[in-house]
Amino acid sequence: MSQAVLHVDSVSKSYGALKALNEVSLSVARGEFVALLGPNGAGKSTLFQLLTGLFVPDTGRIEIDTHDLRRQGSQALAALGVVFQQSTLDLDLTVRANLRFHARLHGMGRAARERIDAELERIGLVEQANSPVRALSGGNRRKVEVARALLHQPALLLMDEPTVGLDPASRRALLEYVHELRAGRGLGVLWATHLVDEVEDADRVIVLHKGRRLAAATPDALCGQAGTANLAGAFLTLTGETPRTQEGVVS
Amino acid sequence: MSSASHAFQALVAVASRETVKFFHQRGRLLSAVVRPSLWLIIFAAGFKNVFGVAVLPPYESYIEYQVYVVPGLLGMVLLFNGMQSSLAMVYDREMGIMRLLLTAPLPRSYLLFCKLLAGTFLSLLQAYAFLIVCALFDVNLPWWPGLVYALPAMFLTGLMLGALGLLLSVSIKQLENFAGMMNFVIFPMFFLSPALYPLWKLKESGAEVIYHLSLYNPFTHGVELIRFAMYGQFNILSCAVVLGTLVVLFLLAAWGYDPQRGLVRRRG
Numbered sequence: 001m002s003q004a005v006l007h008v009d010s011v012s013k014s015y016g017a018l019k020a021l022n023e024v025s026l027s028v029a030r031g032e033f034v035a036l037l038g039p040n041g042a043g044k045s046t047l048f049q050l051l052t053g054l055f056v057p058d059t060g061r062i063e064i065d066t067h068d069l070r071r072q073g074s075q076a077l078a079a080l081g082v083v084f085q086q087s088t089l090d091l092d093l094t095v096r097a098n099l100r101f102h103a104r105l106h107g108m109g110r111a112a113r114e115r116i117d118a119e120l121e122r123i124g125l126v127e128q129a130n131s132p133v134r135a136l137s138g139g140n141r142r143k144v145e146v147a148r149a150l151l152h153q154p155a156l157l158l159m160d161e162p163t164v165g166l167d168p169a170s171r172r173a174l175l176e177y178v179h180e181l182r183a184g185r186g187l188g189v190l191w192a193t194h195l196v197d198e199v200e201d202a203d204r205v206i207v208l209h210k211g212r213r214l215a216a217a218t219p220d221a222l223c224g225q226a227g228t229a230n231l232a233g234a235f236l237t238l239t240g241e242t243p244r245t246q247e248g249v250v251s
Numbered sequence: 252m253s254s255a256s257h258a259f260q261a262l263v264a265v266a267s268r269e270t271v272k273f274f275h276q277r278g279r280l281l282s283a284v285v286r287p288s289l290w291l292i293i294f295a296a297g298f299k300n301v302f303g304v305a306v307l308p309p310y311e312s313y314i315e316y317q318v319y320v321v322p323g324l325l326g327m328v329l330l331f332n333g334m335q336s337s338l339a340m341v342y343d344r345e346m347g348i349m350r351l352l353l354t355a356p357l358p359r360s361y362l363l364f365c366k367l368l369a370g371t372f373l374s375l376l377q378a379y380a381f382l383i384v385c386a387l388f389d390v391n392l393p394w395w396p397g398l399v400y401a402l403p404a405m406f407l408t409g410l411m412l413g414a415l416g417l418l419l420s421v422s423i424k425q426l427e428n429f430a431g432m433m434n435f436v437i438f439p440m441f442f443l444s445p446a447l448y449p450l451w452k453l454k455e456s457g458a459e460v461i462y463h464l465s466l467y468n469p470f471t472h473g474v475e476l477i478r479f480a481m482y483g484q485f486n487i488l489s490c491a492v493v494l495g496t497l498v499v500l501f502l503l504a505a506w507g508y509d510p511q512r513g514l515v516r517r518r519g
């Protein structure tokens with residue numbers, strides 16, 4: 001495997017008595033799309049909080065683009081682009097102002113303007129650049145968040161259930177877009193979701209359940225391990241939970 | 252990109268956002284100016300005669316009550332804005348924007364300091380807007396160079412009260428709790444201070460406990476620092492208290508925002 005942009009080494013995190021993450025290890029290589037699949041409450045968001053330094057793990061180590069998150073926090077965070085599960089846009093500011101805010105926090109200087117224009121172009125929101133985010137549809141807000149996460153050209157993109165609240169067409173478009181980015185820019189992607197159909201094209205799938213990593217393999221290998229015909233079956237076998245898709249529960 | 256330039260850009264990011272938002276909220280500048288102006292015009296008019304202000308430092312002769320009360324009202328402006336910044340922090344947390352800020356590739360305490368500086372900048376803006384009202388009402392202040400000397404004093408006091416707001420934002424869970432903050436922070440701080448009357452008045456009228464509480468109130472020292480500075484005098488004790496309080500409050504706030512224990516952990 002090529003050089004890892006994310007390296008998580010047996011990380012644990014408890015909330016009081018609840019062990020939200022139990023010795024979880026994983027890695028993401030450059031240009032790799034890794035799906036983190038787990039039902040609600042599996043610990044996906046908790047892992048993302050640890051990866052972004054908002055929480056500190058009880059035990060274990062996290063390295064982003066070879067920088068230890070604990071000791072070289074700023075360098076590690078500089079290599080990171082994040083889309084959180086809940087929106088982090090300022091609804092009162094314009095699209096451009098939101099992007100500029102981020103660019104400045106990342107110290108992008110003169111390069112910012114060009115990068116903002118390029119990203120706006122890419123997501124097709126040049127015309128809405130000066131509208132307040134509040135005026136945008138849910139799908140377009142997500143696009144802005146992805147554009148923002150990519151502004152400083154991170155090596156690793158973290159996305160926590162990015163398709164929640166989007167209509168099926170927007171979901172597909174976003175998924176395809178991120179797959180393109182991965183191929184085009186050599187970006188490592190960690191995509192957390194509870195929807196089985198979003199992970200079919202992933203390079204690798206990591207199944208997380210009740211804070212434990214149950215499996216980490218290519219979609220095909222996962223089906224092989226579980227002895228099932230499809231990912232939904234593999235998910236059911238591994239977790240004992242009913243798999244969900246965009247359309248609802250798999251029968 | 253050098254780290255100094257990066258740090259400066261982050262400050263610009265936070266300060267410009269805060270300023271834009273401030274001017275979006277039309278009423279805010281207005282109420283920030285109207286509040287102390289009402290005191291100045293109505294309260295001071297009523298008190299004019301009740302109140303024979305003896306000559307006390309930094310004043311060199313008898314002064315009108317309006318003149319006496321201005322530093323306290325400047326303190327009031329700074330105090331209210333400090334609390335407003337606290338509110339803005341809580342709002343940002345609920346909107347997820349704190350996450351964005353705290354995951355920027357800079358030391359977290361520096362990012363919080365940017366917030367503090369941005370809020371203090373807005374405090375000063377409002378303080379000078381109120382001074383324009385004072386000028387319009389012909390209050391006999393030492394305009395030049397007094398108001399230039401007052402700038403660093405108001406800056407320090409603004410930082411201290413902003414740091415208080417920052418610290419309070421750690422413990423305030425919801426936006427609705429602002430009313431509670433008014434009752435338990437703003438009013439006691441304001442009334443247990445020489446903002447409206449000199450502290451010896453309290454002592455004279457036998458309110459010993461209140462007098463002593465007021466002496467230990469950091470807001471008292473903020474007001475006195477400003478009052479003395481306006482007359483070109485440096486109140487060392489007040490300055491030391493304000494600086495010390497500022498440092499302690501800011502460190503506590505930074506500690507509160509530490510991912511090991513702080514609010515981010517509790518709120519997910």
Ligand SMILES: Nc1ncnc2c1ncn2[C@@H]1O[C@H](COP(=O)(O)OP(=O)(O)O)[C@@H](O)[C@H]1O
Pocket residue numbers: 015018020038039040041042043044045046047516517518519
């Ligand atoms: N801040 C928190 N305090 C206490 N428990 C939490 C907190 N955040 C999450 N949890 C609990 O930790 C578990 C994992 O949650 P989370 O990481 O949000 O899972 P997911 O994102 O996979 O749905 C859940 O049982 C959840 O209730």
Ligand SMILES: [Mg+2]
Pocket residue numbers: 044045046085160161
């Ligand atoms: Mg989640």
